[in-house]
Amino acid sequence: MEQTNQTEKKEQRKWVLWLLLLAVLAGGIGYYFYPSKEAVPLISADLLPEAGDATDQRLAERAQEIADANYFTLQINPTALFEDGHSAGSIEIVNPGTNVYPIAVDISLLSSGEVIYSSGAIYPNQFVENVNLTTPLAKGEYPAKATINIYDPETKEKQGVTEAELTIIVKN
Structure with a gap:
């Protein structure tokens, strides 16, 4: 009888x-075939209109304003x-009008x-075309680096730095 109860319990x-x-x-x-049809958008507080x-x-x-302010x-x-x-000589540095940040460029020899x-300061929509070097160079090609310092337009505090490589060519 006890074995029958155990068998029944196992069956249950x-x-x-x-x-x-x-x-x-x-x-x-x-859940897979009938998901919720209502999407819940997530919006960053930075994107919300003020009122x-x-x-x-x-x-x-608002998203475009934030993107434009951070674009460089x-x-x-x-x-x-x-x-x-x-x-x-011709160096051609342009800070396009699409930028909001003034920049300052230092060019140094890689060697x-x-x-x-x-x-010095180059504001948006300004360019530098012809410059004199602070140190005269002899004839030749010189690998160089342009260090671009980016500044806040209101506080004038440095916001970042980027670099670009270039070649200085002195003909005579």
Whole structure:
């Protein structure tokens, strides 16, 4: 009799486990084939308008303002050409009007690290075309590095630094 009770209990456990497995499987299939149709957008607090409705157009405008304020581009000719080491040469550094940040560029020789040109402040929509080197160079080609210092337009504090390689060519 006791063996019959144990057999019945084992049968009951099997059926309970099978029903539990079937319930979990049905729930998984239901979740997979019938997901929630309502998407919940996540919006950064930086993108929220200050007051009023958060319409898609207002959010897009605010996102573009933030992107424009953080966007930085620079144009610099990879080759600076000088007739001789004492005369002005063509260097072509442009801070485009799309930038909001003023920059200052220092050019140094890769071989010695010596700074041979410092631009001072170049504001957005300004460029430097012809410059004199602070140290005259002999005829030849010189690998150099332009260090671009980026400044906050309001506080004038340095916000970052980037670098570009270029070649200084002195013809005579």
